[in-house]
Amino acid sequence: MADTVLFEFLHTEMVAELWAHDPDPGPGVSAGSRGEEVGATTGQKMSLSVLEGMGFRVGQALGERLPRETLAFREELDVLKFLCKDLWVAVFQKQMDSLRTNHQGTYVLQDNSFPLLLPMASGLQYLEEAPKFLAFTCGLLRGALCTLGIESVVTASVAALPVCKFQVVIPKS
């Protein structure tokens, strides 16, 4: 179905457009970047932040639409499981591959073939290009969590394409 790829095409265009307007196209963002790490130029940081913000608002809106009325979110972990299944399927037509937690508010969500990284060659070749394809999705997770009443910090890292880890940190209040 074309509508499955529509999101991916649009996301690609969005990333390309924001990068085209980068006022200071310096050296590539460092590998394994978490979105705002050193190595990125000011313009690139701004683009990442814009993408993250767009993802956040889309995540918020999606969070309101997903069929969560049947679920009783007794614990934080239930919410994270919901994101790994329902949200991921809604957006990427697949479930997250694994979810781990230290039971102290830190969760690591791993996707072994993250769809937005799949068009790139696997391995290390284009690793430095990865962060710009992750920022939107970090925002998406943060936005969905926000709608579900949880404030969080979401970062992503890639050790080898197309495997991707999203780290969700929920500060204890």
Next chain:
Amino acid sequence: MADTVLFEFLHTEMVAELWAHDPDPGPGVSAGSRGEEVGATTGQKMSLSVLEGMGFRVGQALGERLPRETLAFREELDVLKFLCKDLWVAVFQKQMDSLRTNHQGTYVLQDNSFPLLLPMASGLQYLEEAPKFLAFTCGLLRGALCTLGIESVVTASVAALPVCKFQVVIPKS
């Protein structure tokens, strides 16, 4: 399904983002604008052109994915019918409501409830906001046509929300 609305959410964010960066936020784009008409500021024209370009590339990519191998495009009109059915369903989960032509290369495609305009109130109230929600789709049509081997000029007009007319002009070569 959330993935149906995903494209719409993302499109909304994209429009908002491009407008936020409009360096010269002057008076609104004139009603019934064709994307590049008078009334738009330079920044707005640039944003419309950027949106149209993004739509074009997404349309090109989609044109390659749609199941057109079963269709024999003997005539231009067949291609336009294909866009009104298959492309529209793939992107908007509905068919175009009508297709008219003067049989001289001009086609008018009418959608009586264009999904990207639906979130806005119906009637005349937000008419001047409409052009920015049409530019991407104009590009989408032009891009899909391009993949199918037809060069075209695509413009859109709105007389009353959420009814929208896309005019496709195919210059005779």
